[in-house]
Amino acid sequence: MQMRRRIVQALLGASMLAAAGPALAEPITLRALMEDVPETQIIEKLLPEFTKETGIKVEFEKIGYGDMHDKLVAQLVSPESYYNVLEVDFLWAGEFPAAGWLEDLKPYVEKSGFDLKPIIPSMLDLLGATKESLPILPMYNYSMGLIYRTDLLSDPKIKADFKAKTGKDLAPPATLADYVALSKYFKASGGDLVGAAMQGQRGDPNAMEFSNYLFSSGGAYLDAGRKVVLNSPEGLTALKLYADNIQNGAQQGALSATLDDTMRLMCAGKTFSMVTYWWMLPQLDNAEKCPSVAGKLALSVMPGGHGESGGWGWGIPKNTSDESKAAAWKFIEWVQSKKISVARALEGHAPVRSDVYTDEAVLKKYPFYKTALDVVASGKSFPIFAYSAQYEDVLGTQLSLAGGGQAKPEDALKAAADGLTQLMNK
Amino acid sequence: MRVLGFADRDWRTGWAFAAPGLLTLAIVMGFPLVYAAVISVSSLTLLKPSLFPLVGLRNFVIVMSDPMFWGALWLTVKYSLVTVVGEFVIGLGIALMLNRTVTMKPVYFAVLTIPMAMSPVSVALIWRMLLQPNLGIANQLMESLGLPRIDWLGDPGLALWTMAAIDIWQQTSFVVLILAAGLAALPRDPYEAAEVDGATALQQFWYITLPMLRPVAAIAVIIQLINEFRTYDLPYILTKGGPGNATEVLSFFAYRRAFLGLHLNEGAAASFVLLLIVLGLTILFFAVLERRR
Numbered sequence: 031m032q033m034r035r036r037i038v039q040a041l042l043g044a045s046m047l048a049a050a051g052p053a054l055a056e057p058i059t060l061r062a063l064m065e066d067v068p069e070t071q072i073i074e075k076l077l078p079e080f081t082k083e084t085g086i087k088v089e090f091e092k093i094g095y096g097d098m099h100d101k102l103v104a105q106l107v108s109p110e111s112y113y114n115v116l117e118v119d120f121l122w123a124g125e126f127p128a129a130g131w132l133e134d135l136k137p138y139v140e141k142s143g144f145d146l147k148p149i150i151p152s153m154l155d156l157l158g159a160t161k162e163s164l165p166i167l168p169m170y171n172y173s174m175g176l177i178y179r180t181d182l183l184s185d186p187k188i189k190a191d192f193k194a195k196t197g198k199d200l201a202p203p204a205t206l207a208d209y210v211a212l213s214k215y216f217k218a219s220g221g222d223l224v225g226a227a228m229q230g231q232r233g234d235p236n237a238m239e240f241s242n243y244l245f246s247s248g249g250a251y252l253d254a255g256r257k258v259v260l261n262s263p264e265g266l267t268a269l270k271l272y273a274d275n276i277q278n279g280a281q282q283g284a285l286s287a288t289l290d291d292t293m294r295l296m297c298a299g300k301t302f303s304m305v306t307y308w309w310m311l312p313q314l315d316n317a318e319k320c321p322s323v324a325g326k327l328a329l330s331v332m333p334g335g336h337g338e339s340g341g342w343g344w345g346i347p348k349n350t351s352d353e354s355k356a357a358a359w360k361f362i363e364w365v366q367s368k369k370i371s372v373a374r375a376l377e378g379h380a381p382v383r384s385d386v387y388t389d390e391a392v393l394k395k396y397p398f399y400k401t402a403l404d405v406v407a408s409g410k411s412f413p414i415f416a417y418s419a420q421y422e423d424v425l426g427t428q429l430s431l432a433g434g435g436q437a438k439p440e441d442a443l444k445a446a447a448d449g450l451t452q453l454m455n456k
Numbered sequence: 457m458r459v460l461g462f463a464d465r466d467w468r469t470g471w472a473f474a475a476p477g478l479l480t481l482a483i484v485m486g487f488p489l490v491y492a493a494v495i496s497v498s499s500l501t502l503l504k505p506s507l508f509p510l511v512g513l514r515n516f517v518i519v520m521s522d523p524m525f526w527g528a529l530w531l532t533v534k535y536s537l538v539t540v541v542g543e544f545v546i547g548l549g550i551a552l553m554l555n556r557t558v559t560m561k562p563v564y565f566a567v568l569t570i571p572m573a574m575s576p577v578s579v580a581l582i583w584r585m586l587l588q589p590n591l592g593i594a595n596q597l598m599e600s601l602g603l604p605r606i607d608w609l610g611d612p613g614l615a616l617w618t619m620a621a622i623d624i625w626q627q628t629s630f631v632v633l634i635l636a637a638g639l640a641a642l643p644r645d646p647y648e649a650a651e652v653d654g655a656t657a658l659q660q661f662w663y664i665t666l667p668m669l670r671p672v673a674a675i676a677v678i679i680q681l682i683n684e685f686r687t688y689d690l691p692y693i694l695t696k697g698g699p700g701n702a703t704e705v706l707s708f709f710a711y712r713r714a715f716l717g718l719h720l721n722e723g724a725a726a727s728f729v730l731l732l733i734v735l736g737l738t739i740l741f742f743a744v745l746e747r748r749r
Binding site: 096099100103107125128129222230231232233281282283284285286287291294295298300416417419420422423426427430431433434436437 | 502503505588589590591605607608609610611612615694695696697698699700701702712715716717718
């Protein structure tokens with residue numbers, strides 16, 4: 031009898047525990063595929079704060095840029111995406127919404143009262159925002175500029191040698207041609223120093239790098255009517271200078287180098303300059319990480335006045351649960367708020383909010399944010415359309431052929447322009 | 457009442473034992489293969505994810521009328537031949553040495569299988585760091601020996617062969633294992649007879665070892681040929697097909713069509729061409745082998 035009572039009590043207890051199941055349900059976990067760059071690490075440090083405030087856990091899976099697109103696409107075409115919050119590059123801002131993979135964030139903004147006014151308008155445009163919809167909310171910008179060594183430019187011996195060889199005063203370059211000439215001078219001077227750390231690997235690395243040369247020399251991919259104008263005298267000048275710098279100013283192996291390779295080279299003090307993302311400056315100007323160059327670096331807008339503008343944004347996949355979508359928006363809203371954006375900026379974040387660039391605490395710690403704002407404001411964009419990622423590869427192939435001396439710049443430029451026209455007409 | 461004969465029962469038992477394996481094969485290999493075949497004749501792209509309308513061989517025509525396809529095919533053929541020959545020659549040499557070794561054999565085998573046990577992606581990443589032209593160990597070693605630095609992966613004339621050398625480094629151990637097993641299984645009698653007849657070691661190798669090893673060697677070669685034709689990981693990690701098109705092999709071409717070009721149908725068509733080539737080579741190889749037997 032006593033035995034039976036115990037069994038009944040045990041069954042009752044088990045039933046009550048089972049009934050209490052939903053109340054003890056696991057909290058939502060947001061998962062995002064993130065590029066393995068400083069910006070991601072900055073946000074990652076702040077994640078415990080978000081979890082403490084909301085109870086929502088966020089996990090970042092960090093990988094190199096080159097692998098991100100394929101991994102994301104595989105998830106976005108599946109019945110349910112493993113990633114329930116997305117980091118979306120501006121190069122995919124044509125493709126992802128066109129494929130119908132992203133939630134429109136406009137209703138989320140309206141419902142939560144998130145203020146879009148402080149966000150730099152060009153960043154919203156870059157990521158495909160229209161009056162009707164907001165597929166991607168800007169996360170950070172990666173406009174590109176020139177980072178160079180000030181100690182080399184102020185070295186009396188180098189100054190004298192440069193004057194003797196060129197008849198000119200050694201100074202930061204004012205034009206693209208000046209820059210390439212300076213780069214070649216440093217490489218020709220011997221030793222293990224080169225003029226430019228270049229990311230010439232075919233695809234995204236060289237397409238992004240070349241865009242700076244194109245915009246600096248006054249060229250463009252498209253005109254105001256979205257007609258292809260890449261094959262122009264300015265475009266040819268840009269490509270000739272690009273190939274010249276790869277061959278005579280850059281490090282050995284530039285044609286297979288990526289962003290990581292250029293970072294390592296600059297950090298090791300083996301290059302005069304690099305055309306790169308402006309937020310690389312605080313990473314390089316760091317006595318602990320890069321003692322060879324810390325305190326010896328400066329940032330400028332690309333010589334010629336315009337560099338490549340780029341940016342990442344946040345998106346929410348359509349193929350995830352409503353609960354995850356709500357949690358994802360809560361996270362996006364939090365991470366892009368002014369408070370968190372300033373906290374991120376104090377760690378070296380590249381803001382998309384104008385009020386962060388003018389924040390006193392930020393400017394006190396990083397006076398160069400004034401220049402950074404110029405870099406962002408003067409930036410121009412790579413063509414954004416459904417086949418942008420493919421165009422990077424088409425252009426990258428031609429740049430690589432020209433850079434390696436396997437194709438004449440004239441032929442490579444024509445092929446690159448024809449490729450763009452074909453893809454735009456698809 | 458019909459009584460089942462031995463043959464009937466064997467037949468049924470055979471199928472019963474084979475069924476789980478065949479079913480697994482049908483699910484993990486048959487279904488993807490058929491689905492890929494359907495995609496290759498469909499209008500499926502990542503932007504318009506619908507199989508219909510079916511377009512027949514149009515995707516094959518599009519892919520094969522691209523000059524880059526033929527360039528990629530030629531590179532794949534060159535790459536596969538060089539790597540398979542390299543792996544076979546080095547692998548046979550090592551297997552012959554191991555066959556004569558008496559002591560520490562398990563240690564040698566364990567060491568030899570390390571590259572094979574590593575994933576191609578890890579191998580590519582490790583070699584990419586070693587071959588980094590400015591900060592990598594390979595060039596530092598070259599410099600310390602008084603040799604010039606080499607642009608291993610950035611030189612259009614060298615990149616494919618650097619990639620082939622890395623591939624040979626990783627895949628040779630597989631060939632060694634197969635050939636060593638084949639050598640160990642060879643009968644001793646012909647060698648003893650040859651020694652009595654006064655045959656030299658080279659003659660024994662040429663007239664006894666090689667002919668008797670042929671079936672095993674053929675298996676090793678055909679498996680490696682299939683592997684090399686499908687090489688994707690190394691160009692993806694090491695060069696992204698560059699510099700220019702210097703390392704764009706056929707599988708990478710198919711990947712670009714499918715995932716950068718968003719045309720899964722064209723990518724599937726390119727993959728099917730690759731499959732047909734490999735299938736054709738396999739049949740040809742076995743036919744030649746059979747005729748010689």
